[in-house]
Amino acid sequence: MKALILAAGLGTRLCPITDNIPKPLVVLGDQPLLWYHLESLRKNGVTEVLINTHYLPEMINGFVADYNNNHQDIKVFTTHEKELLGSAGTLKKNIDFFKDEQDFFVTYGDNLTTIDYDKILDFHVKNNTLATIASYHEKHPESKGIIIHDKNKKIIKFIEKPSNEEIVSNQANGGVYVLNSKIFSYLDKIDSSVIDFGKDLFPLVLNSNGDMFTYEMDEFLLDIGTIENYELAQEKIKELKF
Numbered sequence: 001m002k003a004l005i006l007a008a009g010l011g012t013r014l015c016p017i018t019d020n021i022p023k024p025l026v027v028l029g030d031q032p033l034l035w036y037h038l039e040s041l042r043k044n045g046v047t048e049v050l051i052n053t054h055y056l057p058e059m060i061n062g063f064v065a066d067y068n069n070n071h072q073d074i075k076v077f078t079t080h081e082k083e084l085l086g087s088a089g090t091l092k093k094n095i096d097f098f099k100d101e102q103d104f105f106v107t108y109g110d111n112l113t114t115i116d117y118d119k120i121l122d123f124h125v126k127n128n129t130l131a132t133i134a135s136y137h138e139k140h141p142e143s144k145g146i147i148i149h150d151k152n153k154k155i156i157k158f159i160e161k162p163s164n165e166e167i168v169s170n171q172a173n174g175g176v177y178v179l180n181s182k183i184f185s186y187l188d189k190i191d192s193s194v195i196d197f198g199k200d201l202f203p204l205v206l207n208s209n210g211d212m213f214t215y216e217m218d219e220f221l222l223d224i225g226t227i228e229n230y231e232l233a234q235e236k237i238k239e240l241k242f
Helices: 033-043 057-070 087-093 117-127 183-187 197-207 227-236
Strands: 002-006 048-053 075-080 103-108 111-113 131-137 145-149 155-160 171-180 212-216 221-223
Touching: 002 033, 002 087, 033 048, 033 057, 033 103, 033 111, 048 057, 057 075, 087 103, 087 183, 087 197, 103 111, 103 117, 111 171, 117 131, 117 171, 117 212, 131 197, 145 197, 145 212, 155 197, 155 212, 171 221, 183 197, 197 212, 221 227
Parallel strands: 002 048, 002 103, 048 075, 131 212
Antiparallel strands: 103 171, 111 221, 131 171, 145 155, 145 171
């Protein structure tokens, strides 16, 4: 099993913490955030991980080299983006990394989560779907990607950062996906150098009658992209198990 960790953001909301360190390497407890992602994936059977980089890539490369030296059951690779490609644009660029995989994970590197990757994969396979999106209940849905689904968890509509009039759900995109390799046929239809999952790819899949389901999380999830949430994460990390 393979995974993509999206880690190329500038982390501007975390300044001044990220003035001299990329967001994936901010320390929580006694480890960088990226370490928790890799440990969760490794313990759930993922053997190869690709991480995209942009801001201060040499620091992430150094961390990855050390991690690889200390773990024999997983191999981590990086891919540098001189110009940001967007979340789904990164996936399209790296199709060769995933070409032999039927299904694979994508996770956003600025979240701290204890999601059970085995459980979301089982849900994905059971529903025989093109894409499974982890979701959670969000108090401020206007700032997120909002999911509307039927009683079977099949997604009917996906709205990225909805207007007040469009908010008909507080079920939000959790930034963890299981994707089937058929997703690349949809990416090929988007003629752009920058492609986003929420703005571009997911609406295209739904408009083309492609099946997507949502896995409603009961595990912990926190976007640490703000100073407030980073400080909260420092408290929560004491209680979480990885």
